[in-house]
Amino acid sequence: MERLSPAMKIRTTAAVLLTVVPMLAACSASDTTSATSSTAATTAGTNSRGAIEVDLGQPVTVTDSAGNLVLNVTGTRLDTSGCAPATGEVTQAKFVATIKTGNVETDQWLWESDFYYVDPTGKVVENIDVTQKADLWFPCTESVLLIKTPPNSIADGSPTLAIPNNSTTIGYHLEAGGVDQRVEWKLPGGLSAAVQSTAAETAESETTTQEQPATTTASETTYPTGTVPGEGADLNSGIPSEWDRDGNGLIDTDAPVGDGDCDNPQCLLGPNG
Known part of the structure; x- marks a missing residue:
């Protein structure tokens, strides 16, 4: 086997180093990039206090x-x-x-x-x-x-x-x-x-x-004194309609006031009169 001269050894070693160093640098750069990416991923969306x-x-x-x-x-x-x-x-x-x-x-x-x-x-x-x-x-x-x-x-x-x-x-x-x-x-x-x-x-x-919608309730009919609900009462005067046929608010002269057994004002006007 041919032996290399000292000069050849130096040149060969230098060539190997020139080949290996860039490879190492590339690996180092790759590792750094990977680490940087990993760090960025874990801190994304957070402020300086993490x-x-x-x-x-x-x-x-x-x-x-x-x-x-x-x-x-x-x-x-x-x-x-x-x-x-x-x-x-x-x-x-x-x-x-x-x-x-x-x-x-x-x-x-x-x-x-x-x-x-x-x-x-x-x-x-x-x-x-x-x-x-x-x-x-x-x-x-x-x-x-x-x-x-x-x-x-x-x-x-x-x-x-x-x-x-x-x-x-x-x-x-x-x-x-x-x-x-x-x-x-x-x-x-x-x-x-x-x-x-x-x-x-x-x-x-x-x-x-707290604000509740207004509810509409059926109004209660208030019957004036002396009227009977459901029997044709005049709600304005309290006089039954059959006693005030002309609607002037007065008892007609021919109203059947004395008919039946009523012989007093309390009976004629009803229990609330």
Whole structure:
């Protein structure tokens, strides 16, 4: 076998390197592209905090990695009825919502300690910390907790929150069944506008419910004193028609007033005369 000279060895090694390096670069680029695509797919539809973001009142759905339903939340609004009076810094309100669960079961959905708030600067504060600082431990009246909701069920709830007045977003951190996902409801116009809007909608709904359509009932005929229903009575004067044939409201001179056994005014005018 012919031996290669040192010069030939160098040239051969260089050629191999020139062939292998582009291949390695291509593989590296392919791996990077794949990783980038995977990352983009997992973060699509979320904001910088990794949260699914919708306006208050809009539906939102959380699924697992296979696309199966974990939790659907609809009809979200804020209700301050039965809550502590608002202060200059905090508003206590019920977070009213309807949930639909999938196969995942947890101790409590929309747990108060899982809520947080975001202000205009992006600063985040936990609901539990706001509640403690404002000393708002007592819930609003008729506040409903979503405890032990069965899988594949629908339920209405209204956990009590203590919301900073400068909040622009209400967030919820869901951790259940191996799913870790944040959901954030934006407050267009701020908290005050959201509370006023939902209060107006509630008042309008209650007004509509209370307004009943006018019902038409058969009018009852009131017979004037001295008349007998069904016997040709004159409803204007109370004089039987056979006593006032000319309709002038006076008893005719030839009216059969004295006929029969009636010999007194009470008998003639009837029991109500």
